[in-house]
Amino acid sequence: MPTSYKAPIADLKFVLHDLLELGSDASVAPFERATPEVTDAVLGEAAKLIEEVVAPINQIGDSEGCRFEDGAVQMPTGFREAYEQYSAAGWGGLTAEPEFGGQGLPYSVGLAVNEMISAANLAFAITPELTRGAYEAIFAHGTDDQRRRFLPRLVSGEWTGTMNLTEPHAGTDVGLLRTRAVPREDGDGYLITGTKIFISAGEHDMSDNIVHLVLARIDGAPEGVRGVSLFLVPKFHVNEDGSLGERTGPDCGSIEDKMGIHGSPTCVMNYEDAIGELVGEPHTGMRQMFTMMNAARIGVGVQGLGVAEIAYQNAVAYARERPQGRSLSGPKAPEQAADPIIVHPDVRKMLMTVRAFTEGARALALWTGMHVDIARYHPDEQQRQEADDLVALMTPMVKAYLTDTGYECANLALQCFGGHGYIREMGMEQFVRDARITQIYEGANGIQALDLVGRKLVVGEGRLVRGFLDRVSSFVAEQNTNAALAEFVNPLVESVGELEQSTALIMERGMQDPDEAGAASSDYLKMYSLVTLGYLWARMASVARAQLDGGEGDAERVAFMERKLVTARFFMGRVLPEVSALAAKIEAGGESIMALDADAF
Numbered sequence: 192m193p194t195s196y197k198a199p200i201a202d203l204k205f206v207l208h209d210l211l212e213l214g215s216d217a218s219v220a221p222f223e224r225a226t227p228e229v230t231d232a233v234l235g236e237a238a239k240l241i242e243e244v245v246a247p248i249n250q251i252g253d254s255e256g257c258r259f260e261d262g263a264v265q266m267p268t269g270f271r272e273a274y275e276q277y278s279a280a281g282w283g284g285l286t287a288e289p290e291f292g293g294q295g296l297p298y299s300v301g302l303a304v305n306e307m308i309s310a311a312n313l314a315f316a317i318t319p320e321l322t323r324g325a326y327e328a329i330f331a332h333g334t335d336d337q338r339r340r341f342l343p344r345l346v347s348g349e350w351t352g353t354m355n356l357t358e359p360h361a362g363t364d365v366g367l368l369r370t371r372a373v374p375r376e377d378g379d380g381y382l383i384t385g386t387k388i389f390i391s392a393g394e395h396d397m398s399d400n401i402v403h404l405v406l407a408r409i410d411g412a413p414e415g416v417r418g419v420s421l422f423l424v425p426k427f428h429v430n431e432d433g434s435l436g437e438r439t440g441p442d443c444g445s446i447e448d449k450m451g452i453h454g455s456p457t458c459v460m461n462y463e464d465a466i467g468e469l470v471g472e473p474h475t476g477m478r479q480m481f482t483m484m485n486a487a488r489i490g491v492g493v494q495g496l497g498v499a500e501i502a503y504q505n506a507v508a509y510a511r512e513r514p515q516g517r518s519l520s521g522p523k524a525p526e527q528a529a530d531p532i533i534v535h536p537d538v539r540k541m542l543m544t545v546r547a548f549t550e551g552a553r554a555l556a557l558w559t560g561m562h563v564d565i566a567r568y569h570p571d572e573q574q575r576q577e578a579d580d581l582v583a584l585m586t587p588m589v590k591a592y593l594t595d596t597g598y599e600c601a602n603l604a605l606q607c608f609g610g611h612g613y614i615r616e617m618g619m620e621q622f623v624r625d626a627r628i629t630q631i632y633e634g635a636n637g638i639q640a641l642d643l644v645g646r647k648l649v650v651g652e653g654r655l656v657r658g659f660l661d662r663v664s665s666f667v668a669e670q671n672t673n674a675a676l677a678e679f680v681n682p683l684v685e686s687v688g689e690l691e692q693s694t695a696l697i698m699e700r701g702m703q704d705p706d707e708a709g710a711a712s713s714d715y716l717k718m719y720s721l722v723t724l725g726y727l728w729a730r731m732a733s734v735a736r737a738q739l740d741g742g743e744g745d746a747e748r749v750a751f752m753e754r755k756l757v758t759a760r761f762f763m764g765r766v767l768p769e770v771s772a773l774a775a776k777i778e779a780g781g782e783s784i785m786a787l788d789a790d791a792f
Contacts, residue, residue, distance in 0.1 A: 194618035195508070196246045196311045196501050198238035201751060202550060203303045204231065206557050209734050210727075213297060213561060219568045221286070221297040230300055233285070237304045240280060244273050246311035252454025253314070253621050257395070259446045264394040264456045270315060274397040278348025283319055287326060291342040299560035302493055306553065309497030313625045314454030316497075318351050318392040320490045324483040325352025325404055329423070332471040332479040337423065340433045341402060350400040350425075354483050355387040355460060363638055365477065366415035370407040370462065372422060372469075382464040383407050383424055386444075389632070393458030394443035400435055401426040403460070404483060405467060406476050413474065421476035422467035439466040451624030484633060485586055489559060491633045492589035495597025496552045498626040502604035503545040505619060510538055510607050532607070540765070541607055545600040547762040550755075551724040552593050554731060559585040577658055584647050584655040585723070591639035592720035594629035601626045640712035643719065644697060656694060663687055663726050670729075675736055679729040682763045683722075686770040690722045693777045700780065710781025718773040725767045732759040 207213045208227055217223040248269035255267040277283070286301035287293025301323075308316040326345045329337055344350040361367035370385025383405055387393075394401065403424040412418030428436035444459040471479050514529035523530045532538050562585075565578035601622040605612035612619040630636050647655050667684055670676045697715060701708030735752040738744065744752070 192617050193247075193250060194501065194505050194621075196242060197504060198234070198242060198307045198310075199500060199549075199553075200234055200238055202553060203234055203306075203557075205731075205734075205751070205755070206554050207299065207303065209738070210554060210731055211299070211558060211561050213299060216565075216569075218570050219564055221295055221564045221568060224295055225297050225300055229296070233296065233300060234303060236280070237282065237307055240276065240282070241307045241311045244276055245308060245315055248273055248315070249312040249454075250618055250621065252312065253451075253625075254453075256453040257446055257456040259443070259456070262394070262442050262444075264396065264443060264446060264458070266395055266397055266456075267454050270454060271397050273315065274318070274348070277319065283322060283348040284346035286323075287342070287346045288330070291330075291338070292346040297561065298563040299557045302489070302556055302560040305490055306493045306497045306500070306556070309494040310501040311497075312454070313494055313498060314452040316494065317452065317455045318395070318397065319348075320487065320494075321354065321392055322348070322350075322352040324354060324487045324490070325402055327486045328354075328404055328421070328479060328483040329470070331482045332421070333423070337468065337470070340429050340431075341423070341425075344400070344433070345402065349398060350402055351392060351395070351398040352402045352404065353390055353393050354480065354487070355390055355393075355403050355405040355424075356480065357389045358386060359388055363634065365406060365419060366417075368406060368408065368419065370405065372407040372409045372420060372467065374409075375466070381407075381409070381422060381467050381469060383422055383441075383462045383467045384464055385462050387441075387460045387462070389447070390458045390460045391455055391632070393441075393456065393460045394446075395456055399427075400429070401440070403440065404470070404480070405462070406480060407467075409473055416477045418474055419476040420473050421470040421479045423470055424462070424465050424467035428466060441465050450627060451621065452628055487633045488586050488590035488639070489556070489563075491629050492552075492591075492593035493556050495594035495626060495629045496549060496556060497597075498622050498629070499545055499552070499597040499600035499604075500549045502601040502619065502622040502626075503542070503549055506545070506604035506607040507533075507542060509611075510542065513608075538607055541603040543758070543761045544766065545603055547728075547758050547766055548596050548600055550731075550758055551728055551762060552596070554727040555585070555720075555724060556589055556593065558727060559589055580650075580655045580658045581662075583650070584643075584659055587639035587643045587647065588716060588720045588723065590633065591630075591636035591716055594626070595636055595717070598623070598626040598630055636716075637713060640716040641709060643716050644701070644708045644712040648694065648698060653698075659723075660687065660691070666726065666730060666733075670733060673733075675740075676729070676733055679732040679759055679763055682767050683725045683729045686722045686725050686767055689770050689774045690718060693718060693774050696777060704781075706785055707781045710784045711777045714773045714776045718770050718777070721767055721770050721773075725763065725770075728759045728762045732756055735759070 214222055214225050252267040258265040284293035286296050286298050289295045322345055329341055356365055358368050372381040372383050405422045405424045406419050408418050409420055424440050426440035428439045430436050441460045441462045444461045447457040510533035511531050513532045515532050518530050518534040523534045562578040562581045566575050569575045605619045608619055611617050670680050697708055697711050735755040739752050
């Protein structure tokens with residue numbers, strides 16, 4: 192039974208136009224280009240391609256998988272053709288700079304399209320997302336010559352990109368890598384030797400060239416991360432005029448047999464004197480790779496959101512049609528032998544939980560994306576710094592909370608199907624399997640929590656946290672006299688108070704014992720994420736309330752705003768109270784976590 196997907200255009204427009212007012216600040220170049228008319232046209236055309244071309248091959252990709260033979264990877268039926276249509280229509284350059292063939296639209300609009308692709312076909316979405324990350328790294332750190340030769344073809348989709356970090360003996364601890372870089376005798380580049388694993392889209396048949404961004408250590412460089420450098424290693428050599436030469440890049444040794452995302456090849460890449468170019472200065476590779484990784488972490492968070500959205504849509508459709516039992520308050524379909532299961536409170540609770548997450552997570556992702564552009568392009572230095580602070584603070588939450596909860600939501604949606612959800616024919620179990628990787632790659636979510644507690648909290652003696660709390664305080668002050676919003680603002684204020692207390696406690700205990708901060712980190716990230724969603728839900732409720740009070744829009748828009756208020760009430764009453772339980776866990780400390788000797792496990 193094929194699953195279905197319908198792009199959530201109305202909600203994307205609500206967030207971009209009504210909540211974020213994206214095009215209102217013309218001082219930021221991408222915002223100036225993103226008039227409501229342009230943005231709406233982009234969303235509409237993207238939805239058409241994704242619904243008609245990308246979504247129908249999702250289950251094909253899962254069932255067929257990728258085929259590996261003689262070092263080459265053949266993609267599942269329809270993937271190459273879909274990617275050609277995607278590239279021909281210019282979607283790979285949506286947010287890229289116009290000088291390299293891009294359209295220069297806001298990062299948040301790119302995230303909206305990324306959500307749709309990730310929902311419709313997560314395996315397909317991975318290659319364009321990595322290509323965009325490669326573009327970001329080269330644009331930020333490459334030479335003018337490297338930008339000229341590589342970026343236009345990454346933008347056009349003629350070439351795709353990857354990032355190569357992980358090695359068989361070293362995962363997150365990149366400083367342990369063994370891949371070597373030796374200067375060529377003629378002085379033109381380096382010879383790269385080593386093995387990289389878990390390389391998504393490391394080999395495939397969808398593009399003419401694959402540009403690998405590879406971390407390696409130049410001979411004689413310091414040990415650890417201080418000696419890591421970044422290299423461009425294309426599959427085929429790129430000549431001075433941008434044309435392709437001989438194959439000089441790595442070989443694919445195998446592809447992994449995975450739990451999910453079967454339509455995306457996860458490769459073992461073997462480098463044996465592959466020819467590479469240094470990106471930036473020697474020994475600064477980690478800083479450069481973080482440009483790609485941070486963009487990827489936001490993108491992966493959106494993948495978690497996308498899977499939750501498609502799982503929700505299919506669960507709702509099933510719940511409306513599946514007859515089973517009678518409503519506790521009396522039959523709702525007396526002409527039938529049973530009521531549809533959507534009448535049952537437990538099914539409603541599962542659906543509302545997923546709905547409240549997807550709409551709140553969408554606001555969080557696009558809000559964060561908007562500040563990526565402000566941090567890059569705003570003419571005022573203070574506004575750029577404040578936006579950069581917000582993005583730095585939100586990135587681990589977008590990555591970890593959206594993928595953890597996206598996976599939980601996929602499971603809830605499957606549960607609505609009962610036993611049918613467990614059967615492959617229905618398509619729901621694929622969402623659960625596909626979503627699981629998002630919690631692992633681009634930095635496992637425990638690493639994101641440690642980043643939040645160990646790095647982001649202490650920046651500028653708490654500057655990032657203060658900046659966020661100032662935004663919340665300003666909103667609360669604006670709405671304090673609005674009695675109609677008290678049901679949303681008051682729970683937010685209470686949750687912020689608990690967040691502040693837990694923050695102070697973690698910082699105090701962490702100074703005495705770092706394990707205390709580590710033990711609290713995952714609970715704290717979830718707490719902070721819930722409070723942030725509470726803030727955004729309160730803001731969305733204020734927008735919906737104002738539009739309803741102002742009598743704006745037709746009947747369909749009025750119904751949309753009323754549904755937004757209902758979902759906001761659910762979040763405030765049924766989801767945000769989890770903050771108190773998380774505060775209690777943090778208060779309990781890390782002693783019981785660390786008490787057992789390692790040998791006792």
